[in-house]
Amino acid sequence: MNINGNNTESFTIENKNLKNIPIENPLHKDAFAFDDEVKIQLIRQKFEEILHIIGLDLKDDSIKETPHRIAKMYINEVFSGLNPKNRPEITLFKNTYEYNSPLLELNIPFTSFCEHHFVPIVGLANIAYIPNEYVIGLSKLHRLTNYYAKRPQVQERLTKQIHQDLKNLLKTENVGVVLKATHGCISCRGVEDSGSSTISSAISGKIKDDVVTNSKLFGL
Ligand SMILES: [Zn+2]
Numbered sequence: 001m002n003i004n005g006n007n008t009e010s011f012t013i014e015n016k017n018l019k020n021i022p023i024e025n026p027l028h029k030d031a032f033a034f035d036d037e038v039k040i041q042l043i044r045q046k047f048e049e050i051l052h053i054i055g056l057d058l059k060d061d062s063i064k065e066t067p068h069r070i071a072k073m074y075i076n077e078v079f080s081g082l083n084p085k086n087r088p089e090i091t092l093f094k095n096t097y098e099y100n101s102p103l104l105e106l107n108i109p110f111t112s113f114c115e116h117h118f119v120p121i122v123g124l125a126n127i128a129y130i131p132n133e134y135v136i137g138l139s140k141l142h143r144l145t146n147y148y149a150k151r152p153q154v155q156e157r158l159t160k161q162i163h164q165d166l167k168n169l170l171k172t173e174n175v176g177v178v179l180k181a182t183h184g185c186i187s188c189r190g191v192e193d194s195g196s197s198t199i200s201s202a203i204s205g206k207i208k209d210d211v212v213t214n215s216k217l218f219g220l
Contacts, residue, residue: 023160025151036075043071078113081150088143092134102213104128105141114185115152123181126217128207130174155181155200163202173205180220
């Protein structure tokens with residue numbers, strides 16, 4: 001479906017949405033006191049120490065830039081979703097065509113990081129909603145999923161954050177979010193069970209009793 005079709009009106013939603021979410025990641029009050037560049041330098045120094053303690057020779061050509069690479073990756077990529085300034089701009093459109101069936105966006109890929117072990121959680125998100133007054137650009141469902149994924153996370157919280165934010169944005173209870181993911185902390189340490197996956201869901205409103213939509217959502 002082309003969301004841009006006949007709509008001339010659009011609305012930009014700001015960060016205020018986050019304030020309504022009681023399921024935020026635990027951050028200390030000075031979380032963003034330093035600029036990103038300062039954070040990268042500080043993390044680089046700490047990682048040099050960690051690699052040295054592990055026993056690696058930081059003069060080695062292949063390794064010497066690793067602390068800087070990790071620092072940049074943390075701040076600019078894999079944990080960039082912690083900083084509200086990186087929240088994607090979400091544009092909504094008036095539902096002028098009065099579309100009122102479930103709309104599903106399936107197999108949205110995401111990579112997050114387990115906050116207990118700092119190893120990847122790799123998965124797919126399925127999202128459904130029934131529009132009220134507004135519809136959302138489909139790519140924004142991808143961007144919003146990845147904004148919340150780019151944090152140290154537990155899958156349950158990630159699921160609820162996406163669900164809650166969409167309910168707030170779209171001003172409807174009719175939202176379903178299902179995530180299926182594999183956790184590095186299961187596959188590469190501990191029980192070392194590769195091939196298992198974890199499914200989490202947050203489903204509300206009319207989507208809850210919609211058997212067809214639920215079967216699609218859980219058909220990951
Ligand atoms: Zn873990």
